[in-house]
Amino acid sequence: MAARIHVGAGAATALSTFNSKKLVAPPSRTNLPARSSKRYIVAAAGSDGSKKSLLRVRHSQKLIANAAVATKAETSATTGTGHELLLFEALQEGLEEEMDRDPHVCVMGEDVGHYGGSYKVTKGLADKFGDLRVLDTPICENAFTGMGIGAAMTGLRPVIEGMNMGFLLLAFNQISNNCGMLHYTSGGQFTIPVVIRGPGGVGRQLGAEHSQRLESYFQSIPGIQMVACSTPYNAKGLMKAAIRSENPVILFEHVLLYNLKEKIPDEEYICNLEEAEMVRPGEHITILTYSRMRYHVMQAAKTLVNKGYDPEVIDIRSLKPFDLHTIGNSVKKTHRVLIVEECMRTGGIGASLTAAINENFHDYLDAPVMCLSSQDVPTPYAGTLEEWTVVQPAQIVTAVEQLCQ
């Protein structure tokens, strides 16, 4: 059942950008180079062949013609007018469009209503939709997350905002037991179509408790999906896809990325929740990253290109499940993998990804998978120390040089 969400395919730019939106449309193979032999791998030895073929169809459309180092400005749609906006505005647009489209969608969180959202993602929505649909909650993460989940059991589609992802640790029980597992323990009776979103990650000297990366804690919860957005384009697309999804989705935003500017299409579009984004195709090494580290990687890529390397940069976007199709294709091409993430070294997304790549693509690797993560320390307040906890572009360059020897 790979045919999900994607209505409103909108963008005729589907083939010129890397994010395919049209799911079931037959692929027009004319402008795709012949890569058929290498394409079909992936772990899925599943029983349902039809499912897999849809998966293949979808990915084969997603062919990249853009060989330039993609900076934030260039990831936008290249045709049509489009409009420029900041990432938080893109999130707001996505949210507003979905709330217009479906009256069951509602928002709840601290300061989302009258205040407009602590990062302005919900600005103006309370005036438009009213207090019940954009609900200012008291400071009780456990209760309002549980409330959102209970409402979802009856058919509403709440978007629950954690003012900072770190605060959702207080709601871990609700997220793990009720959000993730209720569909299973009820034998399929209840669906929990919630979106839990919020900013996380290391900011600018926010201190240890406000610089947490919760994706590593949530990744084992069965039944949820996790995605991380990194550009205004994929932020809006992922927000819309997450709201339309019947599964509970946790959307990780990053505190430092809210003011990124990009031009996005005017037409309606959605990004696939389980798909990774090819940022920069290359031949020598695969660099897997997500969220803010994407920009550190791209900065390092500039240096690397000058030094003569050709890195392939993939923004994995989907943290659970991993898009092993795209990743696998890349590994089979380059035979070297570097993972750059902001999670802690122990038990982070990189750790799981390393394991997954080793298991599935071991034969294709010429070198061990290297993973650059944040240090296993609480994020210090002092600026220089904070810089050292997180992976910096210089370290990425060194790692690539090491791997490519």
Next chain:
Amino acid sequence: MALSRLSSRSTTLFQPLAAAFPTTLRRHISTDTTPITVETSLPFTSHLVEPPSRAVETSSSELLSFFRDMALMRRMEIAADSLYKAKLIRGFCHLYDGQEAVAIGMEAAITRRDAIITSYRDHCTFLGRGGGIFEAFSELMGRTTGCSKGKGGSMHFYKKDASFYGGHGIVGAQAPLGCGLAFAQKYSKEEAVTFTLYGDGAANQGQLFEALNIAALWDLPAVLVCENNHYGMGTAEWRSAKSPAYFKRGDYVPGLKVDGMDALAVKQACKFAKEHALKNGPIILEMDTYRYHGHSMSDPGSTYRTRDEISGVRQVRDPIDRVRKLIISHDIATEKELKDMEKEVRKEVDAAVAQAKESPIPEPSDLFTNIYVKGFGSESFGADRKELRATLP
């Protein structure tokens, strides 16, 4: 038969009369709905609200249905007890016998559009919502015919079409969920209420007070019902709560204390609460009830309370006996007919158990169903990575 009972429970007045008349003169099961008014055994104690009247309107058919349903619940729990000891039910099994009046009285006051959510002591609440004993036993024994397809177990009974939202293992976690249900009812303007049941143990959870605050702030149609059986697992209420007046702990939320062993009092209170919640927002009901079994099957139930206490409550306050006395005193059925009804119930339960024992256990592929609503072909492995491989559907 009738005379032997004279000394123990039945009122002596009607027995000789009943013996004198042939039973064909009176119908076995009365479907008579003419209202009978009964006084509750104890008055209601209230907090911040006018208590409802003690006079409850009921009817013969309702009383008989109370009796039958409670007998069914009692029998089911006893059967579950023996099945657990026979190791056909594993894990945790929390039994509700003694507390049946709460489930039954509540059902009598509400409709299937009103939602109920409760904790892990959910077998009888499930039955009250219209769940079948076959589904219940199948679920307890982990068969595919169970209400959650065998994947939930004792603590995860759900029935969506009857607005029964479970069945939750973590103490108190259902309180915010219940507020969410009430929120959704308010959002969709449904004119229905949500009954969120929790125990005296859960009454000390922070999330309960968070949920109360939210419910009161937004006037959600939530009725929070504290099933106070006086023991939070193995700890008595006086050892765990500074203020065991749970109906008052809502502070700004009105509360009502109800004799939870009296099904009619429960019915009256729930009716009152529903009306209140629809107009004025949340209200707390404290049901003063008692469980005969321990907290769960692994708890003998006698280390923290005396056997005399348990048998004392059973003799004086048992909910089924109370309804039995009412039925007999109002001449709705004879003692013998009630006994026959109980025998019938027992047979029904035994048949359901037998049928459930024959039901199929889940296939290995069922391990991977219902993880996601719409899967995306990602693969999942069993422990050995070879035998059990599936694409998540």
